Amino acid sequence: MSATQEISSKAALVRKVGGTFDIEDVSVAAPRDYEVRLRMVGCGMCHTDIVARDGFPVPLPIVLGHEGSGVVESIGAKVSRVKPGDHVVLSFNSCLECPSCAESKPAYCFNFFPNNFSGVRPADGTSAVSQNGAVIHANFFGQSSFSTYAIAHEINAIPVDKDLPLEILGPLGCGIQTGAGAAINALAIKAGQSLVIFGGGAVGLSALLGARAVDAGIVIVVEPNAARRVLALELGATHVIDPKATTDVLASVKKLSGGGVRYALDTTGNPAVVGIAVETMLPNGMLGLLGIPPPDATLPASMMSMLVRGIGVKCITEGDSDPQEFIPRLLAFYRAGKFPFDRLITKFPFSQINEAAHSSERGEAIKPVLIF
Ligand SMILES: [Zn+2]
Numbered sequence: 477m478s479a480t481q482e483i484s485s486k487a488a489l490v491r492k493v494g495g496t497f498d499i500e501d502v503s504v505a506a507p508r509d510y511e512v513r514l515r516m517v518g519c520g521m522c523h524t525d526i527v528a529r530d531g532f533p534v535p536l537p538i539v540l541g542h543e544g545s546g547v548v549e550s551i552g553a554k555v556s557r558v559k560p561g562d563h564v565v566l567s568f569n570s571c572l573e574c575p576s577c578a579e580s581k582p583a584y585c586f587n588f589f590p591n592n593f594s595g596v597r598p599a600d601g602t603s604a605v606s607q608n609g610a611v612i613h614a615n616f617f618g619q620s621s622f623s624t625y626a627i628a629h630e631i632n633a634i635p636v637d638k639d640l641p642l643e644i645l646g647p648l649g650c651g652i653q654t655g656a657g658a659a660i661n662a663l664a665i666k667a668g669q670s671l672v673i674f675g676g677g678a679v680g681l682s683a684l685l686g687a688r689a690v691d692a693g694i695v696i697v698v699e700p701n702a703a704r705r706v707l708a709l710e711l712g713a714t715h716v717i718d719p720k721a722t723t724d725v726l727a728s729v730k731k732l733s734g735g736g737v738r739y740a741l742d743t744t745g746n747p748a749v750v751g752i753a754v755e756t757m758l759p760n761g762m763l764g765l766l767g768i769p770p771p772d773a774t775l776p777a778s779m780m781s782m783l784v785r786g787i788g789v790k791c792i793t794e795g796d797s798d799p800q801e802f803i804p805r806l807l808a809f810y811r812a813g814k815f816p817f818d819r820l821i822t823k824f825p826f827s828q829i830n831e832a833a834h835s836s837e838r839g840e841a842i843k844p845v846l847i848f
């Protein structure tokens with residue numbers, strides 16, 4: 477069933493840098509060949525939505541939102557992976573043609589930027605969203621899912637079983653996959669191995685959940701927010717450290733881990749924190765960097781110290797994930813009771829999208845999810 481008609485939708489538009497999300501009426505075009513149109517059910521809010529609202533270069537006005545989940549309403553003529561009525565989680569978009577995509581590493585798609593941040597279809601510069609004939613930018617992460625209807629692509633629409641709680645599954649497509657994939661895919665942590673995670677936000681706690689899902693040993697979470705430290709312990713951290721109340725975080729990590737950890741993950745992007753993280757590891761350790769650093773930051777690490785221990789550094793995007801493969805794996809862990817990502821989620825009605833953003837900015841909601 478391919479639709480030929482545009483459909484009216486309520487979408488949250490950002491019209492100026494640093495502005496608010498304003499819910500307005502828009503039109504969403506019929507899906508083209510490899511596109512799918514969805515009735516959105518839920519959408520997580522990720523740090524990148526707030527960064528984009530506040531000036532990350534995307535064209536305005538734009539519909540943001542990139543952790544959507546919904547029901548396929550109609551499909552383009554060449555779509556074969558999903559059909560109307562399917563439940564799907566949306567993830568980032570990729571080109572399918574570059575060397576990274578050919579190796580099933582779409583997180584490192586050579587065309588990641590145009591496919592996720594250009595606000596248009598890269599092929600011809602058009603947008604699927606409009607308002608009274610005027611262009612509204614969309615295709616953010618190949619979805620722009622702060623909208624009751626959205627256009628995605630069959631490559632970034634991942635089918636999921638209908639008995640799962642669809643409205644909260646969207647964050648698996650970005651923030652949760654980013655953290656969990658860092659632990660499971662990028663670092664490939666094995667049973668019994670130790671890890672320290674700097675930052676206990678949505679990504680850091682998802683890394684903790686990922687590490688627990690694969691039966692890691694010692695997992696230490698360094699996080700200044702007391703409520704998040706409590707949650708980290710409930711989710712299976714063996715130790716937590718308050719960096720504001722600890723004069724020597726490096727010494728604390730070494731003491732708690734019996735001399736050092738095998739792996740370290742930084743979700744803060746703070747160079748001073750990375751400088752500590754790189755020294756926490758035993759020989760043959762690997763440091764994963766997930767946080768968004770200041771634009772001109774350089775690595776604050778002793779090359780000699782790293783050399784003599786054989787320390788590796790891996791910068792990680794989207795958890796090294798191929799969402800079509802990894803999201804079903806995370807859901808299998810969830811079904812088995814080994815990946816309770818729902819503990820990170822706070823629901824807000826779509827109409828309270830600005831409150832959801834503020835709650836996240838204040839450090840209250842770890843992972844807000846808008847419910848349509
Ligand atoms: Zn590609």
Ligand SMILES: [Zn+2]
Nearest residue numbers: 522524650651
């Ligand atoms: Zn994101």
